[in-house]
Amino acid sequence: xxxxxxxxIGGIEVYPIISLxxxxxxxxxxxxxxxxxxxxxxxxxxxxxxxxxQSDENGK
Amino acid sequence: MSNESEHSSFPEGTSQExxxxxxxxxxxxxxxxxxxxxxxxxxxxxxxxxVGLIVALxxxxxxxxxxxxxxxxxxxxxxxxxxxIFAFAGNAMFMGVYYSxxxxxxxxxxxxxxxxxxxxxxxxxxxSAALTLPLGFxxxxxxxxxxxxxxxxxAAVWVIFGWNMMGTIFKRREKHMFVxxxxxxxxxLTVALLHIVNSFELPVSxxxxxxFYAGVQDALVQxxxxxxxxxxxxxxxxxxxxxxxxxxxxNRPVFSYRLSIVHFWALIFLYIWAGPHHLLYTALPDWAQSxxxxxxxxLIAPSWGGMVNGLLTLRGAWDKVREDPVLKFMVVGVTAxxxxxxxxxxxxxxxxxxxxxxxxxxxxxxxxxxxxxxxxLAYGMLYYIIPRIYRTKLYSLKLANIHFWAAxxxxxxxxxxxxxxxxxxxxxxxxxxxxxxxxxANFLETVTQLIPMYMIRAVGGTLYIIGACVxxxxxxxxxxSGSLLTDEHVKSAPLxxxxxxxxxxxxxxxxxxxxRFAVLSLIVVLIGGIIEYVPTAIIQSNIPxxxxxxxxxxxxxxxxxxxxxxGCVGCHSQMIRPFRxxxxxxxxxxxxxxxxxxxxFLWGSKRTGPDLHRVGGKYPHAWHYMxxxxxxxxxxxxxxxxxxxxxxxxxxxxxxxxxIITMRKLGVPYPEGMEQKAEKxxxxxxxxxxxxLPENKTMPVDANKEIIALIAYLQRLGKDIKAVGxx
Numbered sequence: 030x031x032x033x034x035x036x037x038i039g040g041i042e043v044y045p046i047i048s049l050x051x052x053x054x055x056x057x058x059x060x061x062x063x064x065x066x067x068x069x070x071x072x073x074x075x076x077x078x079x080x081x082x083q084s085d086e087n088g089k
Numbered sequence: 090m091s092n093e094s095e096h097s098s099f100p101e102g103t104s105q106e107x108x109x110x111x112x113x114x115x116x117x118x119x120x121x122x123x124x125x126x127x128x129x130x131x132x133x134x135x136x137x138x139x140v141g142l143i144v145a146l147x148x149x150x151x152x153x154x155x156x157x158x159x160x161x162x163x164x165x166x167x168x169x170x171x172x173x174i175f176a177f178a179g180n181a182m183f184m185g186v187y188y189s190x191x192x193x194x195x196x197x198x199x200x201x202x203x204x205x206x207x208x209x210x211x212x213x214x215x216x217s218a219a220l221t222l223p224l225g226f227x228x229x230x231x232x233x234x235x236x237x238x239x240x241x242x243x244a245a246v247w248v249i250f251g252w253n254m255m256g257t258i259f260k261r262r263e264k265h266m267f268v269x270x271x272x273x274x275x276x277x278l279t280v281a282l283l284h285i286v287n288s289f290e291l292p293v294s295x296x297x298x299x300x301f302y303a304g305v306q307d308a309l310v311q312x313x314x315x316x317x318x319x320x321x322x323x324x325x326x327x328x329x330x331x332x333x334x335x336x337x338x339x340n341r342p343v344f345s346y347r348l349s350i351v352h353f354w355a356l357i358f359l360y361i362w363a364g365p366h367h368l369l370y371t372a373l374p375d376w377a378q379s380x381x382x383x384x385x386x387x388l389i390a391p392s393w394g395g396m397v398n399g400l401l402t403l404r405g406a407w408d409k410v411r412e413d414p415v416l417k418f419m420v421v422g423v424t425a426x427x428x429x430x431x432x433x434x435x436x437x438x439x440x441x442x443x444x445x446x447x448x449x450x451x452x453x454x455x456x457x458x459x460x461x462x463x464x465x466l467a468y469g470m471l472y473y474i475i476p477r478i479y480r481t482k483l484y485s486l487k488l489a490n491i492h493f494w495a496a497x498x499x500x501x502x503x504x505x506x507x508x509x510x511x512x513x514x515x516x517x518x519x520x521x522x523x524x525x526x527x528x529x530a531n532f533l534e535t536v537t538q539l540i541p542m543y544m545i546r547a548v549g550g551t552l553y554i555i556g557a558c559v560x561x562x563x564x565x566x567x568x569x570s571g572s573l574l575t576d577e578h579v580k581s582a583p584l585x586x587x588x589x590x591x592x593x594x595x596x597x598x599x600x601x602x603x604x605r606f607a608v609l610s611l612i613v614v615l616i617g618g619i620i621e622y623v624p625t626a627i628i629q630s631n632i633p634x635x636x637x638x639x640x641x642x643x644x645x646x647x648x649x650x651x652x653x654x655x656g657c658v659g660c661h662s663q664m665i666r667p668f669r670x671x672x673x674x675x676x677x678x679x680x681x682x683x684x685x686x687x688x689x690f691l692w693g694s695k696r697t698g699p700d701l702h703r704v705g706g707k708y709p710h711a712w713h714y715m716x717x718x719x720x721x722x723x724x725x726x727x728x729x730x731x732x733x734x735x736x737x738x739x740x741x742x743x744x745x746x747x748x749i750i751t752m753r754k755l756g757v758p759y760p761e762g763m764e765q766k767a768e769k770x771x772x773x774x775x776x777x778x779x780x781x782l783p784e785n786k787t788m789p790v791d792a793n794k795e796i797i798a799l800i801a802y803l804q805r806l807g808k809d810i811k812a813v814g815x816x
Binding site: 047048051052055056059060062063066071072073074075076077078079081082083084085086087 | 189192265333578
């Protein structure tokens, strides 16, 4: 089955290479970001759910 | 509200530009829409679970509820799965998104009208599903059973949801998009993509269509959809919910925001490739199967990263888990997520899959996901949201605890017997005697062993339903004791547009640019789909063709549609895997070339009954005739239900012309003029079958009844390649 499929798609050999490169690229990018990100910014982001907007009783 | 912070949030980097409190904008969160979705999920959950209990009981007592076509197992099973996924989990997801999105963006929903259209549109879709599925209108593709007009409505309502969500994000007052919002955006985009691609179908009539794809392609698209529906409908939105509600309930920031970002990108990138693990050992090309397995194994990393991140957010707050029902449910949910996401990759290993696939093991796995993960987060949210929007306290902590234990024990009573039963049955299927014959040659022997397990499973399900009813009562009493705060008035600083982002870290820029972010996530999701799917799609013209495989005759086609309508695919597969235990039991294993005219494919995913791919010619017509009328007479102890209405309802011959025309448009090579003579050809074949049936005084054989068409289809199954050997 696999031989039939591979024989009929031109340039199929490049598919796994493309997927490997994309895979590697995405993870390398995320890793670079992971180690270079500004920690204070990360702390701010982590607390966003806890920072509620100020209640406005007069707004009613 | 008890845990509301006193501080308003000023977007980072803009605080200097805000001179004082006078610049704060007043606005109100829309709690009415949250309330609507909250009650919808509370009510639909009970409906969905009850239908589940009915089908569970039918597997113990097939005669339960008599022989009403609309209440038969095959028609109710898709109603159960659809109502739990789209009505219970769907409404729960929307409740969570509408509540958290407004608070994370510090903005009211973009449009109240869109919110309402979304809510009522979604409920209308659920009602139309509840009407059409029992009436037998189904495409047969799992979790995508709804017919084409409803598919269009789903797409429209989904776009309205996305439009409303993106609109809210664009007018937000919080510059940076919290990770939950990322999960919501990915959910919207990917589900839209999956739903549209999988729903390509050509209508025959108002409520009947044929899948655009055939055989292997249809299977691949369906499981690319099916798997990712679990990923992007039942997982990503709930992860977004986890990242908002666990910190809120524990009053702790997210354990690691960096981990959550890695979690997000890795998860959406890997998930989309994993679909083929539903088709291991089938006629799907090997390379696609292997890719599915590899990506499934890699998925453990982000999934467990997410689970650990959720649980560690509770560090220092574990004492609260003992008392707070919100956290109790969420902790069970996140833990079950961890178990399911370990189990899933393990089952995608070919050697494990060979044992688990087609058995009740899978049923246990999906219920762990739906009842514990989705259920845990849904009820955690309900216990969090209802008291807050009704400005009161939870009516009874004791009832919430009763619910928690009923649900947790219910899940255990459900899953454990199904795990045991699944493995047990699989091993029985594969057991050989020393002389090389199957130990349990009669499939039924492996089914009767499961009945006690099915009974315990029904007890587990009942416990879970009792819990859900207790929750509904508790939430109702809570609401009654308070008053709904329809518009929650708050104030926050507007988003300063002048802030330059040029010197910022690139990812931070991304966090502030929803459109750019959405496009990037879509690309990431598309990569997997395209690279994996396109080569398989190209096979269509190059698939190893088997010259003896011919299109179905008109009568067989009609019989096939009856097979689809009755949901036979819910219990019978049509895909024999290349194992000796299967070829010995069923015959030659299934080849890709055999399914080229199958719009839709009917491979199935569970074998409560035996595989039917080679059933053609195995028994005489009379066997099928009696078996469908009184299964117990032919196979004592069977749990196959009877189908008495097939003996009284007439075959709709007049539909054939349209069906042949539609099939030809889809590439099935019916000869010229077949549409005009289809009815005549079908009637002649029906007469032939009827004449072959023995005389029956109590019920004379009538060639015009649906049973004849169904027999014609069953007798055709898997026979075409046998003709190859003949010459």
